[in-house]
Amino acid sequence: MARIAHLSDVHFGANDPKIVAATEAWLQQQQPDLVIISGDFTQRARVNQFREASAYVNRLRASGFKLLMVPGNHDVPLYDVVRRFAAPLDRYKRYISNDLCPWFENDEVAVLGLNTARSLTFKDGRLNHEQLRMLHERFATVADRKTRILVTHHPLFAMPIGEGGELSEAVGRHKDAIKAVCEAGVHIALAGHFHQTYAEAARKMVENAGKSLIIQAGTATSTRLRNEQPQSFNWLHVHHHNEIELQVAVWDGAGFQRGNHVKYDFYGENWTSHPMSDGKAAGAAETTTGVRTAAA
Structure with missing residues (x-):
């Protein structure tokens, strides 16, 4: 069994130091086998924000954690137009990593990260043909017994956002x-x-999507909350x-507590969810489509 912590949107520059310390x-x-951070290390890609994010990453490395990280759209300068287009991820x-297509593999999992942050799209993400070829090539030699995991900042699918049923733009x-x-x-x-925390079978989202389970992470440390999560x-x-088991670690004002706990299995045509929570964190709420966190 591989144990993986998946953090995202830490947003140094708009974060709570107390919550940062609590993640550590x-x-x-x-003691996870792998820590994944799926982008938006900073709020506005400023040097002081990257230095704070770098110190955080270095503390995790010094603690012996294996890390796999990809940038997000907030890691591309927004107002520095020259840098935005000349050296968007410099x-x-x-400060974080010069590897924009990181790879991790052990006896149980193979994990590929791909950068979706772009200068032109501002907040939306994109993959290019070279990255899609790399996706094929890297997983082509992976043993069948291993779980193949793809990490991006932007979700590949149009995702439900808010409570009104509206969908986001797909990558x-x-x-x-x-x-x-x-x-x-x-x-x-x-x-x-x-x-927003969310999990759903790809086949329930679009046709001909294969057998992927789509899992979104909320913001780990940012003070910029959405939908009061x-x-x-x-x-x-x-x-x-x-x-696969997915449990959400939820901030309760003093520390991270275990929230929704759902087991997913794929022994037929689709992923099936089985709630396992026996002591949800305050405010954690389960939906029929997967796992979400709601305000405490």
């Missing part, structure tokens, strides 16, 4: 991306961006590529 304490206690590569080259994910046999697609991150137990 939680990780120290749980500061990310200098650019959406159809090509879904086809590539399907052909590569991706089992889990992790992303962030919307500051508290800070949270995801805790994954990957037993097998057909059997």
